[in-house]
Amino acid sequence: MTRKFLPGILAMAGVVVASNILVQHLLGQWLTWGALTYPFAFLVTDLMNRIYGVGPARRVVLIGFLVGIACSLVGSQIHGEFGPLVTLRVAVGSGTAFLVAQLVDISVFNRLREGRWWRAPLASTLVGSSLDTVIFFSIAFSAALNGMEPGNMPVWAQDSLPVLGMGPVAPLWVSLAFADWMVKLSLALVALIPFRMIVRRLLATPSEIH
Numbered sequence: 001m002t003r004k005f006l007p008g009i010l011a012m013a014g015v016v017v018a019s020n021i022l023v024q025h026l027l028g029q030w031l032t033w034g035a036l037t038y039p040f041a042f043l044v045t046d047l048m049n050r051i052y053g054v055g056p057a058r059r060v061v062l063i064g065f066l067v068g069i070a071c072s073l074v075g076s077q078i079h080g081e082f083g084p085l086v087t088l089r090v091a092v093g094s095g096t097a098f099l100v101a102q103l104v105d106i107s108v109f110n111r112l113r114e115g116r117w118w119r120a121p122l123a124s125t126l127v128g129s130s131l132d133t134v135i136f137f138s139i140a141f142s143a144a145l146n147g148m149e150p151g152n153m154p155v156w157a158q159d160s161l162p163v164l165g166m167g168p169v170a171p172l173w174v175s176l177a178f179a180d181w182m183v184k185l186s187l188a189l190v191a192l193i194p195f196r197m198i199v200r201r202l203l204a205t206p207s208e209i210h
Helices: 003-022 040-052 054-076 088-112 119-141 143-148 172-190 192-203
Strands: 160-162 169-171
Touching: 003 040, 003 054, 040 054, 040 088, 040 119, 040 192, 054 088, 088 119, 088 143, 119 143, 119 172, 119 192, 160 172, 169 172, 172 192
Parallel strands: none
Antiparallel strands: 160 169
16 A cells, blocks of 8 residues: 555544544443544545545555454453453444445445535445444344343343433433434534545645645
């Protein structure tokens, strides 16, 4: 991989590592601090796709996936009050969600890349973020997959309560997923600002910059 892709590689690795650390710290009742950093992985992917194309974007995603696996392996060896910080289900859910969501993001972006500048990054991030949320929380916490790791079932996430404390009754993980999804959607809009600024800067001609 050429040196010009290094900023994208470092940015993706930084987002993945930071998110794996910050997900251990609660932010209110429904979120962790990692919810505020992880969505920027889609920004990195979209920037790589817009500036360098599909191939480099996929390679950066693969590196992010490998970094995520490394973080999960480290987390699985660190034990907290309720067991390992990263369980098998969380590791599988995280890795699967990241890889599927990011690759779909690249595909959607590429289909829309010739349209208005905001359409491709916004649509691809919305689709990718939604997939990421559904895949991760379903694998990591759904009762339907308790047989995947019988000795370490996330029963705490399966307790029933009103969604976000005010909606219909559902397992706790549904509230966590919904809150996480709303943050992703909000940050998808916010990320359009740095996306536009960075793309204009890197793709502008010298006369346009000055």
